[in-house]
Amino acid sequence: MNDTTKQGKNIAIVSYITIIGSFIAFSMNMDAKNDFAAFHIRQAFGLWISFFALGFLVGHANSIYASMALYLFFIILLLYGFTGALSGKKQPVPLLGKLFQKWLGFI
Template identity: 35%
Template sequence: MNSQTIEEGRGLAILSYFTFIGLIIAIIMNLNKKNEFTFFHIRQMLGLILMLIISNTVEAYVHSWLGTILWAITFLCWLHGLINAITRKPTPIPFLGDKFQNWFQNIK
């Protein structure tokens, strides 16, 4: 990715990290632009939403501290992704970020 692509997609990449609605808006607005930096962060956020669903499910049905720990890990990964979008870095979140890129590779 070149710096112009990153700069053009930065705003939507940041927006994608703000709630599910921000993610949907970023997807819709990027459909015509096809900015790879934005799509990179959209795929990261989709993975984070999946992590959040899993952590909430564990917390609701297992009734243990494990769900809270998973939620905290998800939050820290979200913060990492948001900071990367703000600082113009296409860096995947730790551990699962590369997997998210593979799982959601059709989103482009």
């Protein structure tokens, strides 16, 4: 694990702890501009935004099964990203991770 990864690891971990954690991690990374932390902030922020957007749509479906599937899908992807941050890896989350890196490049 290189120094950049070690320095950004705590910020990367914070980004997965609620959407508020993503905003806190974003503000913590403003001065340091750590590449590892920025990668995971984009992943976490993208997951949270996707969760709320899909949650809005699923909420209108009024189906408990659709809601449970959304929560399960989100928790699995969040844990995947969180374990990547813990282990010091820059692995995008399945399905949308590469798109988050492209769409949220301003972070």
